[in-house]
Amino acid sequence: MSLRLKGFAGSGTFPRGVHPPERKHFSNDAPIEPLPIPEKVLLPLQQHIGAPCKPLVEPKQLVSYGELVGKSEKLISATLHAPVAGRIQKMAVTTLPNGRHMQAISIKVEGDQLEGDALMEDIFGGDWPTDIADRYDPLDITGAIAEAGIVGLGGAAFPTHVKIVPNTMKPVDTLLVNGCECEPYLTADDRLMREAPRPIVSGALLAARSINAKTIIISVESNKAEAIEAIRRAAAGTGIKIAVLTTKYPQGSERHLIKAVLNRIMPLGGLPADVGVVVNNTATMAAVARAVIKGKPMTHRVVCVTGAGIAHPKNLLVPIGASYRHLIDHCGGLTSDIARIISGGPMMGFAFTDLSMPITKGTGGVTLLTHEDVKHSNETTCIRCGRCVDVCPMHLVPAKLAQAAKFRNIALAEKYNIAGCMESGCCAYICPANIPLVQLIRMGKAMVAADKKNT
Amino acid sequence: MTTTERKEHHGGPVTEDLVIVGHSPHISSNILTTRRMMLDVMISLLPVIAMALYAFRWHAAKQMLICVVVCLSAEALFVRLRNKPFSLSDGSAAITGFILGLSLPATAPAFVGVIASLVAIGIGKIIFGGLGMNIFNPAMVGRAFVMIAFAGFMAASGYEDAGLMVDAISKATPLNAFKQMGVVTPIPDLFWGLTNGCPGEISALACWAGGIYLCLRRTASWEIPAGMIFTAGLLGGLTDLISPSPVGWTVIHHLLSGAMLFGAFFIATDPVTSPLSPIGKFIFGAGVGAFTMLLRFFSGYPEGVMFAVLLMNAVTPLINSWTIPKTMGET
Numbered sequence: 001m002s003l004r005l006k007g008f009a010g011s012g013t014f015p016r017g018v019h020p021p022e023r024k025h026f027s028n029d030a031p032i033e034p035l036p037i038p039e040k041v042l043l044p045l046q047q048h049i050g051a052p053c054k055p056l057v058e059p060k061q062l063v064s065y066g067e068l069v070g071k072s073e074k075l076i077s078a079t080l081h082a083p084v085a086g087r088i089q090k091m092a093v094t095t096l097p098n099g100r101h102m103q104a105i106s107i108k109v110e111g112d113q114l115e116g117d118a119l120m121e122d123i124f125g126g127d128w129p130t131d132i133a134d135r136y137d138p139l140d141i142t143g144a145i146a147e148a149g150i151v152g153l154g155g156a157a158f159p160t161h162v163k164i165v166p167n168t169m170k171p172v173d174t175l176l177v178n179g180c181e182c183e184p185y186l187t188a189d190d191r192l193m194r195e196a197p198r199p200i201v202s203g204a205l206l207a208a209r210s211i212n213a214k215t216i217i218i219s220v221e222s223n224k225a226e227a228i229e230a231i232r233r234a235a236a237g238t239g240i241k242i243a244v245l246t247t248k249y250p251q252g253s254e255r256h257l258i259k260a261v262l263n264r265i266m267p268l269g270g271l272p273a274d275v276g277v278v279v280n281n282t283a284t285m286a287a288v289a290r291a292v293i294k295g296k297p298m299t300h301r302v303v304c305v306t307g308a309g310i311a312h313p314k315n316l317l318v319p320i321g322a323s324y325r326h327l328i329d330h331c332g333g334l335t336s337d338i339a340r341i342i343s344g345g346p347m348m349g350f351a352f353t354d355l356s357m358p359i360t361k362g363t364g365g366v367t368l369l370t371h372e373d374v375k376h377s378n379e380t381t382c383i384r385c386g387r388c389v390d391v392c393p394m395h396l397v398p399a400k401l402a403q404a405a406k407f408r409n410i411a412l413a414e415k416y417n418i419a420g421c422m423e424s425g426c427c428a429y430i431c432p433a434n435i436p437l438v439q440l441i442r443m444g445k446a447m448v449a450a451d452k453k454n455t
Numbered sequence: 456m457t458t459t460e461r462k463e464h465h466g467g468p469v470t471e472d473l474v475i476v477g478h479s480p481h482i483s484s485n486i487l488t489t490r491r492m493m494l495d496v497m498i499s500l501l502p503v504i505a506m507a508l509y510a511f512r513w514h515a516a517k518q519m520l521i522c523v524v525v526c527l528s529a530e531a532l533f534v535r536l537r538n539k540p541f542s543l544s545d546g547s548a549a550i551t552g553f554i555l556g557l558s559l560p561a562t563a564p565a566f567v568g569v570i571a572s573l574v575a576i577g578i579g580k581i582i583f584g585g586l587g588m589n590i591f592n593p594a595m596v597g598r599a600f601v602m603i604a605f606a607g608f609m610a611a612s613g614y615e616d617a618g619l620m621v622d623a624i625s626k627a628t629p630l631n632a633f634k635q636m637g638v639v640t641p642i643p644d645l646f647w648g649l650t651n652g653c654p655g656e657i658s659a660l661a662c663w664a665g666g667i668y669l670c671l672r673r674t675a676s677w678e679i680p681a682g683m684i685f686t687a688g689l690l691g692g693l694t695d696l697i698s699p700s701p702v703g704w705t706v707i708h709h710l711l712s713g714a715m716l717f718g719a720f721f722i723a724t725d726p727v728t729s730p731l732s733p734i735g736k737f738i739f740g741a742g743v744g745a746f747t748m749l750l751r752f753f754s755g756y757p758e759g760v761m762f763a764v765l766l767m768n769a770v771t772p773l774i775n776s777w778t779i780p781k782t783m784g785e786t
Binding site for chain 2: 335339436
């Protein structure tokens with residue numbers, strides 16, 4: 001679908017990219033429901049980009065719901081809070097689906113718990129005023145976010161207080177709230193926008209106040225009509241603008257979102273602030289509202305469990321640290337033709353097998369694919385057709401980058417700007433020869449980095 | 456054809472033991488596969504083949520059959536000699552055969568087709584390492600070889616066979632007739648295909664039909680035929696303005712005659728031997744169009760598509776190097 005975006009500098013889309021089957025139907029009609037309290041939670045000390053936390057608790061100590069359990073002195077880090085009431089266990093070690101291996105605080109659930117409807121009410125309920133942002137000092141907003149341990153909930157998990165802060169070096173004019181959710185299958189943000197649009201709007205107003213952004217734009221892909229309507233109603237009278245964007249992958253990438261809405265080009269290796277923009281995910285905005293208005297930390301998030309490989313796809317309100325197994329069991333278990341379990345969506349998510357791994361702050365979904373879904377034809381030789389060039393959202397030549405990696409040609413890899421690759425997966429998705437382009441390019445990147453180190 | 460690794464579930468509870476990890480992206484498009492692309496080329500050649508069979512009857516059938524059979528055999532043989540995996544199933548050798556069969560004079564003797572096919576597969580493709588590795592369009596390498604080695608069968612007289620049933624092919628090809636005698640073939644004849652020439656090139660209509668299908672499927676990149684037809688049209692149009700042909704041979708005749716359209720849609724679009732980026736593809740097409748017109752205007756040959764394609768094949772790596780797209784956000 002192509003539509004001109006009215007009232008914005010951008011056209012509502014970006015050049016190139018792909019449009020894989022959306023497959024949102026598995027879970028987009030399932031209302032958010034609270035996950036039953038697990039027996040224990042495991043809180044990895046580094047769920048975010050930046051420095052790991054230091055544990056503030058001792059084994060056998062009792063902690064209450066929302067109590068601070070981990071903290072770092074470094075700026076780029078995020079605090080950790082107990083998502084349940086319970087007793088601290090011996091420090092554990094865990095591996096996350098992305099392969100990072102680290103220490104984790106283990107909490108055994110004990111005592112009275114906030115669960116079910118009471119938990120839903122605690123997270124999403126109550127008043128979400130839209131006229132109070134001016135009552136908060138910009139730095140206090142940043143402080144509340146830092147104390148709450150909020151990170152970008154779209155997947156990158158970058159500490160939010162580093163982004164939502166009065167910036168005198170690079171003035172920001174626009175806060176862009178990202179509700180694109182362009183990965184196929186995933187519906188956590190869609191459901192949140194439909195069921196809890198008001199905290200998102202409040203959070204956006206608070207964040208804009210902190211960064212001194214004059215314009216607030218909430219952007220949603222055109223395939224989420226109900227979410228658009230809900231946000232529109234909640235934002236009425238606040239001056240927040242809603243941008244309905246073309247449904248296309250990777251529309252939710254910061255760089256491409258800024259291009260689609262504002263027609264600004266973020267410099268390679270730069271930040272949105274370089275072009276006067278701060279981008280935040282919708283769920284992050286809701287967490288900000290909760291932290292600033294109610295003083296509550298980031299302890300739960302919405303996780304979408306979806307795909308043909310799960311018996312009952314659901315959108316769950318999950319305590320951080322619950323195991324993937326607990327979520328999958330609650331959704332009726334795996335189906336017999338299960339082929340792959342992915343943390344995240346099918347385009348950029350990580351496949352893993354160990355279901356005892358914990359959900360972290362950055363986990364937006366679990367996609368369960370069947371053999372039918374992952375079926376692909378065998379790899380053949382590259383016939384240089386250039387389909388990868390047609391779809392690369394970064395305007396690279398993936399075939400050449402893969403060739404450079406394969407033949408360990410560092411000069412060629414750099415000539416074709418291998419560092420510009422964001423690993424969106426568009427090239428490998430479209431490749432008629434089924435060449436594992438992303439895999440090869442990752443190899444190439446490592447090769448170039450190793451070479452830089454040696455010289 | 457599809458991946459075979461699969462762990463079967465034999466009763467009991469379903470556990471994560473059935474799961475196989477892999478790298479992202481975990482899904483892939485099945486709209487285009489290498490095999491499907493080859494099949495698309497076959498489908499798109501159908502109108503051209505139909506027209507060839509209509510005009511040249513068993514001559515065209517024989518020529519195509521010889522080329523396809525010899526191309527397939529040569530591929531099988533040479534690949535075996537090199538101890539490489541069996542490659543006939545990718546369909547590329549068969550396509551080389553069809554393109555070659557459609558671009559040799561229908562009445563040329565059988566050994567011409569045999570030699571052209573052997574050279575196309577052997578020297579045009581396998582020597583470089585097989586599909587995806589060759590620099591030059593294999594069919595055109597084969598054709599160029601016999602064009603020079605057996606000039607008599609391939610030049611003007613090669614097309615004329617007075618003993619044929621179909622009237623059209625007892626005459627000279629439109630480009631020959633124009634170049635040697637100043638005779639202009641009527642445009643409707645060029646459009647429908649009621650002329651002499653290589654079996655594949657005679658009908659402009661058939662080439663357009665197959666070509667548009669190929670471009671819509673994105674199996675062929677539209678930038679190549681667009682660049683070629685645009686440039687040839689531009690140069691032809693300018694010539695019409697500066698020194699119009701006294702007998703009324705116009706740019707329209709240029710565009711509809713000879714291998715211009717067959718070359719634009721089926722020969723120049725070979726992905727292996729053309730550039731990667733859209734802009735590179737357009738430049739490549741423009742180069743083929745320009746050289747074709749130069750050869751038609753100034754060389755001894757009446758037609759120039761084949762040499763133009765080979766020439767541009769040679770500069771494809773250069774074009775690739777010149778047209779590296781600017782990374783988004785790069786300054």
